[in-house]
Amino acid sequence: MMAPTSTKLADDVLAESLPRVLAVRERPGRPGPLSASLTHFWRAMLGFKHGPAQLIDMVLFPFIFLLVFTFLFGGAIGGSTGAYLQDFLPGILVQTVVMMSVYTGTALNTDIVKGIFDRFRTLSFWQPATIVGSLMADMVRYVIALTLTIAVGMLIGFRPSSVVGCVLAVLILMLFAFSISWVFAALGVIAKAPETVSSLSMIVMFPLVFASNVFVPTESMPGVMRAIAEVNPISIAATAARGLMHGTVTASQITWVVLISAGILAVFGPLTMYLYGNKNNS
Numbered sequence: 001m002m003a004p005t006s007t008k009l010a011d012d013v014l015a016e017s018l019p020r021v022l023a024v025r026e027r028p029g030r031p032g033p034l035s036a037s038l039t040h041f042w043r044a045m046l047g048f049k050h051g052p053a054q055l056i057d058m059v060l061f062p063f064i065f066l067l068v069f070t071f072l073f074g075g076a077i078g079g080s081t082g083a084y085l086q087d088f089l090p091g092i093l094v095q096t097v098v099m100m101s102v103y104t105g106t107a108l109n110t111d112i113v114k115g116i117f118d119r120f121r122t123l124s125f126w127q128p129a130t131i132v133g134s135l136m137a138d139m140v141r142y143v144i145a146l147t148l149t150i151a152v153g154m155l156i157g158f159r160p161s162s163v164v165g166c167v168l169a170v171l172i173l174m175l176f177a178f179s180i181s182w183v184f185a186a187l188g189v190i191a192k193a194p195e196t197v198s199s200l201s202m203i204v205m206f207p208l209v210f211a212s213n214v215f216v217p218t219e220s221m222p223g224v225m226r227a228i229a230e231v232n233p234i235s236i237a238a239t240a241a242r243g244l245m246h247g248t249v250t251a252s253q254i255t256w257v258v259l260i261s262a263g264i265l266a267v268f269g270p271l272t273m274y275l276y277g278n279k280n281n282s
Helices: 001-023 033-049 052-077 082-101 104-114 116-121 129-155 163-190 194-210 221-232 234-244 250-280
Strands: none
Touching: 001 129, 033 129, 052 129, 082 104, 082 116, 082 129, 082 163, 082 194, 082 234, 104 116, 104 129, 104 163, 104 194, 129 163, 129 250, 163 194, 163 234, 163 250, 194 234, 234 250
16 A cells, blocks of 8 residues: 555646756857857866976976076076076976977867867867967966076076066067967867977977077087078077077067067967867867
């Protein structure tokens, strides 16, 4: 006698609650570009928090280059370690942010390879926020790496002309690195594996870095190499950083860095978005 009563009671409860569960309610609004970008920025920062191995590239590599080249080769190249350090540290700042910009491409490609990209594609948000958020997180990495490298440089004898000059140098280098990041973001979209992004990036970046005025003045180079080094964007960025940090910068030096950065952004920004959007539709 109890079983039919219990079944009827369950049916009554189900009949009463089911309409409320299935009732049509107002769906939350679609997040805007800024909100979506900030969410992916925070996601990238959490990945940095839980992946402390990135500190090796951010901190250890710049310190090694700074100490080794200053104290082993500085006397031979610049006449003294102190004189060499004044020119070398702004150059190593350029190398640091350029090498770190590769992370944008590898992180994006990792999401694609692991299938996270496919999951994002099914969600209703501004899809380029994945790239924009990663680039915003890179800005934080650049600030940390540049600040720590300058601090170590000052401990071993680097003396800028002013704090304002250092801040402006950091800002101009962040703009330059931001534009370079779009190159590696485009590579990250089309590459088959994160290792491909890393290896191709190093193949391109190491010759560009060493064929510049980061380590040695262009005046000491043979004719053809000197001509290449003087038009190398890394050399142009390093020259502007030196000028800002030592109070000798000219308007043309800053203008060239801004124009080069704007040109790279104008080409690779839309190209990356096109490749990313096309991959969304594939």
